[in-house]
Amino acid sequence: MDDDLCDALSRVVSARYVSRAKQNANAVDGVFKRLSSSRAMPKEPLGDDVIELMLHRLSSMDSNNFIGNVGVGEREGRTFSSLVRRRCFGMTHGIGRSGDVAAEQPKACGSSLANALCGFLARDALKLAGMRDVGKRVLVLPTATGMTLTLVLTSLKKQRGVEGRYVIWSRLDQKTCVKAVTCAGLEIVVIEPVLRGDQLETDVEAIERAIENLGSERVVAVVTSTSCFAPRACDEIEKTAKMCERLDVGHVINNAYGVQSRALCERVNKAWTVGRVDAVVQSTDKNFLVPVGxxxxxCGKRNETLIDEVATNYPGRASAYASLDLFITLLSMGEKGWVRLLTERETLYEYMREELSKVAEEVGERMLETPGNPISMAMTLSCAQNVSPTMFGSMLFSRLVSGTRVVTPGETKTIGGVEFRGFGASHSAYPHTYFTAAAAIGTTHDDVDRFAAILRKTFLEFKVKAAASAAAS
Incomplete structure (x- = not known):
């Protein structure tokens, strides 16, 4: 509200009321100024009303919302449904340009501002989570983890040149990981982890042998992972980073849901400090409580060249939904809310493990020892005799428990032309049948208590079914 507007309004209502209204309007402008200058999350969470005012202000900067705008092009931010328009606050032009997904969009100053500010807030959130030496640029893409990994690998392939053909992957049994490589037009070389006790750990020596056998000039990248289903541990990303730097091979870290673990973030920070890391990819929905997409x-400050390459390699402009959802959420959390969520999740992990250990002892099972995994945990299913272990997962799901994963040794699957023995366990001959559960961000103590209660009842019923099956056979 400038002085001329205030003077005009003061002729309609009392000047002292206009003055108070101006103060509030200036307070919203002050939030904008602080975000733009600090490029960090607000210390305190912002209320929904303030965020909506900001979004409407940003939306008014896009050409499709200009008063009297005449759009005669094929893409003018038009919408048929008012519901769709309200859902995106009228920011319908998307982000980026055909040459760079992060470039400013001439028709969408507000959307471009929101996207840029989201990148700054995301960078701050990563730093608070433990990635202290993250580079200046964090790219927010409207693609989930798998397609983003494909974009990263195609960008590395472009840097590597025509000889680049292979990706060496520390095995993690998720189809997405394999498809990300094959979609990039590359061949995957699978390195199985080493079984130590209950835990699956990185075979760094086997990765190095594979590079030497193939020739480092033909290897586009080594892909390691931090967040994974137990009993697999976080990869030895620090040792791998040192090896990749020494052998001049790209290194991509799949940190899909690792941002919520400060222990994993600190390891990522160390990896890109001591060796080569070209890119780190993480999901927005798994870490920041936003919709999928x-x-x-x-990357770290030592090596930021690939981030620009990925931005320019993205074909065309993109949807603004992913960055807008994250922007709103980070403003709603504020620094205090984000740090509180990280701390609560760490506390919840210990609580969940304690409660599940009690259940395991009661039903004659045990928790697998996986100290290298700070998010996921696993319990044996040795009682699954004469009955399919997957029935246990189905029983839990029918009781409204989602997210568990039952793994049975011996299953074989072919993905992208590669055969995986023991698929699901990330190992060809894992010795136990088990199920997993995760202490993920947003999980509550009540969730854990209800899960433990349902688990007890499910074990009792499952054992009855197993006994009946044994008797029938």
Whole structure:
């Protein structure tokens, strides 16, 4: 509200009321100024009303919302449904340009501002989570983790040149990981982890042998992972980073849901400090409690060249939904809310493990020892005799428990032309049948208590079914 507007309004209502209204309007402008200058999350969470005012202000900067705008092109931010328009606050032009997904969109100043500010806030959130030496640029993409990994690998392939053909992957049994490589037009070389006790750990020596056998000039990248289903541990990303730097091979870290673990983030920070890391990819929905459809790409200060390459390699402009959802959420959390969520999740992990250990002892099972995994945990299913272990997962799902994963040794699957023995366990001959559960961000103590209660009842019923099956046979 400038002085001329205030003077005009003061002729309609009392000047002192207009003055108070101006103060509030200036307070919203002050939030904008602080975000633009600090390029960090607000210390305190912002209320929904303030965020909506900001979004409407940003929306008014896009050409499709200009008063009297005449759009005669094929893409003018038009919408048929008012529901769709309200859902995106009228920011319908998307982000980026055909040459760079992060470039400013001439028709969408507000959307471009929101996207840029989201990148700054995301960078701050990563730093608070433990990636202290993250580079200046964090790329927010409207693609989930798998397609984002494909974009990263195609960009590395372009840098590597015509000889680049292979991706060496520390095995993690998710189809997405394999498809990300094959979709990039590359061949995957699978390195199985080493079984130590209950835990699956990185075979760094086997990765190095594979590079030497193939020739480093033909290897586009080694792909390691931090967040994974137990009993697999976080990869030895620090040792791998040192090896990749020494052998001049790209290194991509799949940090899909690792941002919520400060222990994993600190390891990522160390990896790109001591060795080579070209890119780190993480999901927005798994870490920041937003809908599926976005990912962050970042790297350390030592090596930021690939981030720009990924931005320019993205074909065309993109949807603004992923960055807009994340922007709103980070403003709603504020620094205090984000740090509180990280701390609560760490506390919840210990609580969940304690409660599940009690259940395991009661039913004659045990928790697998996986100290290298700070998010996921696993319990044996040795009682699954004469009955399919997957029935246990189905029983839990029918009781409204989602997210568990039952793994049975011996299953074989072919993905992208590669055969995986023991698929699901990330190992060809894992010795136990088990199920997993995760202490993920947003999980509550009540969730854990209800899960433990349902688990007890499910074990009792499952054992009855197993006994009946044994008797029938």
């Amino acid at each position: 976005g990912a962050l790409v970042c």
